[in-house]
Amino acid sequence: MDDDGLGKPLLGRESLSTQDIDLGNLPLEEVFEQLSTSRCGLSSADAAERLQLFGANRLEEKRENKVLKFISFMWNPLSWVMEAAAVMALVLANGGSQGPDWEDFVGIVCLLIINSTISFIEENNAGNAAASLMARLAPRTKVLRDGQWQEMDASVLVPGDIISIRLGDIVPADARLLEGDPLKIDQSALTGESLPVTKRTGDLVFTGSTCKHGEIEAVVIATGIRSFFGKAAHLVDSTEVVGHFQKVLTCIGNFCICSIAVGVIVEVIIMFAVQHRSYREGINNVLVLLIGGIPIAMPTVLSVTLAIGSHRLSQQGAITKRMTAIEEMAGMDVLCCDKTGTLTLNHLTVDKNLVEVFSGGMDRDMIILLAARASRVDNQDAIDMAIINMLSDPKEARANITEVHFLPFNPVDKRTAITYIDSGGNWFRVSKGAPEQILNLCFNKDDIAEKAQRVVDSFAERGLRSLAVAYQEVPERSRHGDGGPWVFCGVLPLFDPPRHDSADTIRRALDLGVCVKMITGDHLAIAKETGRRLGTGTNMHPSAALFGRRGGDEGAAAAVEELVESADGFAGVFPEHKHEIVRLLQASGHVCGMTGDGVNDAPALKKADIGIAVSDATDAARAAADIVLTEPGLGVIVCAVLTSRAIFQRMRNYTVRLGPPCHAIASTTNVQFGYWDLLVMISTLPMQIYAVCITIRIVVGFVLLASIWEYDFPPFMVLIIAILNDGN
Structure with missing residues (x-):
């Protein structure tokens, strides 16, 4: 061209x-x-x-319509019942020589707006906090x-x-x-x-x-979006997730609707077909069921509780982008952790205790010092930085010597070398690099080759990278001199070390009933060594062991699910693999969390019930996550789990408490009859899950009162009492 x-x-x-x-x-x-x-x-x-x-x-962010977002908080089963009651108060109540029930209509509409406004404002604030964190x-x-x-x-x-x-x-x-x-x-x-x-x-x-x-x-x-980065982001965008909390609220709403529908049918038949009561009386009693039969202030109470919890989590270093993630974190029983940058520091270091010494008269500190001399002090090479950081002071690498020439790393020689003059005027040359290349320099390579290979193989089995060091005297006193025989000094192990708090965090997570699985794109040996150091276990598998056995028969599917369930982690995985692992865990009934920091974690973060982007995560990971950590390490996650469980316990105390609105209504109207205590006793059976006890008591209680005793409650009074009782 x-x-x-x-x-x-x-x-x-x-x-x-x-x-x-x-x-x-x-x-x-x-x-x-x-x-x-x-x-x-x-x-x-x-x-x-x-x-x-x-x-x-760039990756265009999906922008939500604020109006539609606000309206969406009114589109759920509990709101449907309230909206039906509002329509009935305005339209159907307009009969029997009486006008529309404006009091109930206005009260219900105001409550709907208040519920939606609080939820909208708090979730919008959470989103703004995350957006400001990611802005740059x-x-x-x-x-x-x-x-x-x-x-x-x-x-x-x-x-x-x-x-x-x-x-x-x-x-x-x-x-x-x-x-x-x-x-x-x-x-x-x-x-x-x-x-x-x-x-x-x-x-x-x-x-x-x-x-x-x-x-x-x-x-x-x-x-x-055509880049590798963009394809991962597209997988995130194509992931539709319905939160566990939303599923629970939907179940509550569906139960309330069914219970109220049955009560309305029974009440209408008895009042109009048997008792022949007036039209307006019947409508008022139906309104009482619709208004009192649902935990009318529950959305507001839960939204405020979640908002307070979100603020508390932000003070602990966890910014909540989606408030309902708090409830899901409280119920999390599996946490999938990315390794690099999440469990580890994402920079190389040398394990001094494993340095293998080959040359007599030298110790580990001397070998590290020689390796540091063969490193550049002022560049960002990961290996050079790992070795320099092992010194108490980076200046030691050039202390008391005069650099004559430095040979940088190149892929042919696979080593670096420095020629220098020490304080006594003697000339030396030190080289570090791939063990096989350094070994080939040495005069006694045949004598030490077998031992060196055993050391390298031992490091490799533990997921450690080997770096060899050798030196020679340069009697020619010239940078171009061939020098004397090379002396093989030793082998240094390089690895990505775990964060200082990762092991303790994992133990605390296990104590809380949260199983931790490592999901990494790194090699299997490295994953096993990291798991051994952290205590997550070494039952790791390559991604091929999981996705290589997938098939159309039920036996293959069952084997895959069992493998995911029992494994301590998987290595060599790609973004779509992490996404699939999370999906399989969710299919087994787990509430699954996922932590990560890279673009490769984004799809799984989005798919998980609770996605957690760690400190210093990429923008893609933060955008896909439900919670963004602002403090390094995983310790904040355990604190967030404990805080979430405390918040959820408050919500549970509200939704599963004794004393529904019926008690307040009974005392207000001074209704006394022998069956009331029986009704209360029946309703305190262990069916009090979430707010269903309230619906059962209201529906049964008001149907009995209206059908047997023909007692009429003013709907507006029921609305006020329900609000006050629910809001306690």
């Missing part, structure tokens, strides 16, 4: 559609041809047209436009753009790397891998990953 093709005409829209073309695996020259671009980038006119075709490089400046990137490098908002990137990626940059779009030195990319937020991966010319880098080493140019091949 001609490299001076800046501003060449675009291909047709059909040709530019990248959905059916695997641009991630095509040769680079074919990628340029398919995207109708060149290494000189796009012109502003081309970019503007492509922006219209592909859309902005739009990321910017260097892009080649009109033949010049410009810093632009990442949202205007389009397929075909040429961008620059360098140390510390967050990759703004899916892209293919052009010619240049290899990069080290941290893509833990996408795949769950704790170690940076090396990317070379032609390799694919994903939106949201971070450049840890190097600088290179790349051609954008996918943006927005």
